[in-house]
Amino acid sequence: MLSDQIKSQIRTIHGRIKDSLPNYQPRAGQNQLVAEIAKIVSGSYHRHERIGLIEAGTGTGKSLAYMLGVIPYALAQKKKVVIATATVALQEQLVNKDLPFFQLHSKLLFEFSLVKGRARYACIERLRQQQRHPELFASANTAATDWQGLLDSWANRYWLGDKDSLNITLDEQSWQQIVADPLHCHKADRRHLNCPFHLARAEVEHADVLVVNHALLLADLASGNSVLPKPADCIYVIDEAHHLPDSAREFFAAQAQLSHNSQWLEKGGKTLQQLIQLLPATVMKDLIRLQDSCNELQSLLKPVERCIEEFKPRWFSDKTEYRFSDAALPKLLQQQAEPLAQASQKALQQLEKVQQQLQEHSSEQSLSSKQSLALLQELSYLYQKLEQQQNLWQLYAQPQDKTVQQARWVALHSTSQYVIAHATPLGVAGKLAQLLFDDAFAVVLCSATLTALNSFNYIKYDLGLTQFDGVQTLQVASPFAYAEKGQILLPKMQAEPTEARFTDELARVLPQYLPDNQASLVLFASYWQMQQVAEQLRAKGFSLLVQGEASRQALLQLHSENCQHGRSSILFGTQSFSEGLDLPGKLLTNLVITKLPFAVPTSPLEEALAEAISKKGGNAFVQLTIPATAKKLVQACGRLLRQEQDEGRIVILDRRLVTKTYGSAMLNALPPFRRQIDY
Template structure:
């Protein structure tokens, strides 16, 4: 970690580099709360002074708040009444602080809080307000480090290796913020001057005065040449790609016996030994690739699955000089796989040319991005996102937009610059990241992709995944779902409204004026008036809004009286309403008007300025967007769904019309899966693998759902001996019966169970729900009880802000936390035992019988004279149940509690099927009081 003294010594030689003449005061406050007007006061203030790129002085004072410090603040900051008992109140030091800050640029991590709070305190104490420039390091971090997973100070410190001894202490926070500022200034100075120029232009739109930093940097780089590390695309610097090697090393012999496998494992880690299941997976994978056949392998957590298939896959690729393809469920898991390959590459001291391949829309369209830079009517979210992208382009080797951490508003801008077409202009070809990715595929040993990309590849004119030596499908239990989602169509009210807000701009904003100026310059007398443009748009909008009212007001017995959320089929009668035809008619009229308005200048590209060309392209971009939307409208509302397709509506009465969605989906993905499997079957071996392929007595459930023939053998392996010795499964038998009591009564009991579990374990609890509604109500019930409020961090999916990844990261960072999660937290989440001690199953994870896809699949089973519960509902629930259990124990030395609140596991005949599916027989029935005793006894043993 970098300390203040160390950093000051390291930057001493840079004092006279001409970078900065400003003096910065980096301020952090600890307070009793957020509102001085309600009596909250400062309890600690720290200031770190920076001048000439080095720390020159520090200031720290405890402050007596003249009232007790709340317990929560004491726990958060470690500052209590004892620490401040001899400190002066702020009235005594207010003038001293004001004098210290005079003439400085005020720097803080969230200036909105620190500046505002300090100003109010100065005024209260009769001291003049501070005046000057501010720099918010949250904003600066987002701009200069656009790929960080989070922008809390502790997140930044962890990611950038900056010392932060104790978060939420003013002295430590101010020190870390100062070190970050120096790091950011140094990075700014090293940006290409072309990047600096563009960022300086947009920096005036930022909320704090970061423009001063870019101005100072521009003075420093004036006259300097841009580094050879960068290339330019239309004046925008980006990191040059390094050529991928085409040479293949000599083949490696497959380790036939366990001693040879051990030698490979010990290269990866000296203490590693090949495990029985892992050795068998290596042999099975190798045999499948050599014999070009399909197999399925269930191998549990802790058996070394990833290494088990990676080693034979790599050796086979070397031997055949053809790549191996490895597919997994999500892009996040793809990136995790890439990290595993890098570790293997380092351990084996060999080069493994690897390419991560995602869908085209994951990559930046460089041409579209450059065009949008010609417009200056951006909102704040657009401006900061552009600045983030300009920095990111000097660092990225992939062009994968998932790397950039942007705001919700910034995501709308990101969506506009996603790559949509393989067609690129000649000057863009050399800079196009997706084109580079496709070229790299031809020279790689390992191709890593996601299930959606894999099933879609066969629809490409020139498929990527051909002439391969083998295919591994990891997380195979998700392949059917991925195939369904890949072919699912979704109407989202909010997304349509966003497009419409942009279309409205075609008749009233700067873009329209730009098109009018071009028309005037070439002396075209236009027959279509701007009034006609606006009228046509208004007619379209009126019809659209009317159609939304029809959907929102469509009453049905599907409406859930216990929940605000409604999911119901979109009936043929509802879709036959003439309003949907009217929307399409008005939409097409508007498309025609807008297209014809700019048609006279469409073919004048060679005579237009860069700005004019960008304006014309932007105009037709939105025209084409509307054409795409018209096609979606036809498919969703006007076409008759195919026999293997279902269509439904989702809405939440608390947030209409924003929550309104229409979804159209194939009932299952087996046909799509068969299409791509057939293309590989004679060419390469296929290994389907997962930790959960079997579901109780339905041992081929996942394989049947994917449409695999019975001739595909299924191998299952147990976990290593004693692996689950630390897992304790507890059934709480005095919970109310979920089918006999109201939702409110059950939620109250769940909240009580969670509180007692969290207190006994001291946090580190996952609570797994099926329903967002029940999750939110339980979360609120726990808050209302005030039992955990002061000591525990309560993190709720859909309530707390942030992605699943961000919520999980926050959970890991807290000593005492409870995470309330729904479907996505049942699987694919790795948390070590010191950060997760209990998984609480609130309800057995059955899919609702009214869920549209489930209902359609059930109907098909009934038509085949099969019991839908036995052949679909139960095995699906058991698979999810097993995945939930898998969150708990990830290695043999971990201990944890798998707590089941749903009494049906004990009272219904199917309950034993769930328990028998678990890899441990250690199951106890306990009362809620007994649950607490059991936990305490285990910890005391």
């Protein structure tokens, strides 16, 4: 329970923060957030299931609220705080601004650290080898790279050794030559002790607050907590939590090539032959076992490749993707799945032993650094390929007869013509419950858009929280005076957005809703429609900033300059401009949404999700499409007011909000702007 001492401490810290913020405005919503979060994590509502789902509108100050509600209690209980975000932008804001501010003014003694995946760090030893032996890695990209300059920057701490603080432009191929992968950059080798990755991991042990992204959190939970403390010792704050189900689907998905596998397997065989000649007899048994496992894998993949060649003309006659309906694989693939999963797993385990032996002999300098580096490079490539096969066949081996739990499809690579197989879980509720919610000390999930149609039921189902009695839900409205500051206008439109004539009507009607000397953002549901309308408006003399015609940053810079000089500025964008785009004050006063953001179920995953709902007697449009669209519409409308003093208007040119039965529910889920409906 929350002791009086902790309550008093939270109030004192809140007071200090109020005093230190210029022009501080008291917010009842933020006070409510702090109190409820503190009650949830302290077990005031449920002793064992300390889980909260919190939707906090724009401007409620939720970052400060969860720091106040969680950190004092966590320090008193000797629990680690893990804050997980979906975007790099929020991570940077927390680490560079919010946490330092809270640390300074709370006067609490705690350390915080940004925890990034291994692939974000360089291996300094690999970097040195690049500089010493450029002939091993020479390519058009890497030959021109100033490796010595990077080494000097690391030595002088101008560069922190990670991808995000690079002071030169480095393409992905060059980065992969120096990345701290587990095969090259091993802590057991003394040369790697001071590599950026291992130094960063050492900080984790001493930090009280750890900031991660959703992918790293999921990877750590799935690996049995190799980086973060075990869940029972953590209070998790999952920010941008509406992204967590999709992040989990992506993490637990797999893909691997089904054709042309002999190329990488034969290349791996040549590397093993080299190792047999170079390494001592004591390693021979492991090398021969690995070679046998690779040969077994190759023999199991051969009939799969023959099967693929037979099916290719049928699968890819008029498209580059083919989905297996009900996740039913061709008979041969289904038969081979379990043996392939086992063979690739065995090969991976044996490869790890061989890699360890190679590391030991290279550190003892029985092999030259040049030799060991080249061999480790080859083993790293082999490991990646084996891991892809193992992940894919493990998913394909899972029976899907009674209930379909996966989307399975194959795709034809546009240039290489390789056939790539995919598997993605339809739901991740069970995984999240098992890995996170069952064992965590406490979990607070928050976002500006967690509900769909004003209900938490959809996100509860997606996250696997329907079985937990202790889940607390809370909606805290934005402090913005929506009715005073903004208006939603629904002009009368003649055409349905599904009709062909809608695009021409848009181009004809839009000029009436693009006022002079104002900042407008026009959101479209498709690139094609955006380009068609832009072409017609430019013919009428409109100056437009259109997504895709320049980088996002360049467009926003031009938009900002127009607004600073009091000129009209019209941004045209699609779905990616409706979330995470911050245009405060005069940078946005007129938002036009041309069409409800219904996602067309064209991806194999979306098709499989809709198919699974229909098979159970449900309605995919009602259960899947409408809630998802309602949430996207709320996010789009959230672009208008970003600060309390902002004001403006939202124009929605989609008559379905009035003519369809679901329209009123979508409208009622929007912030309480004044409404003008011209129907």
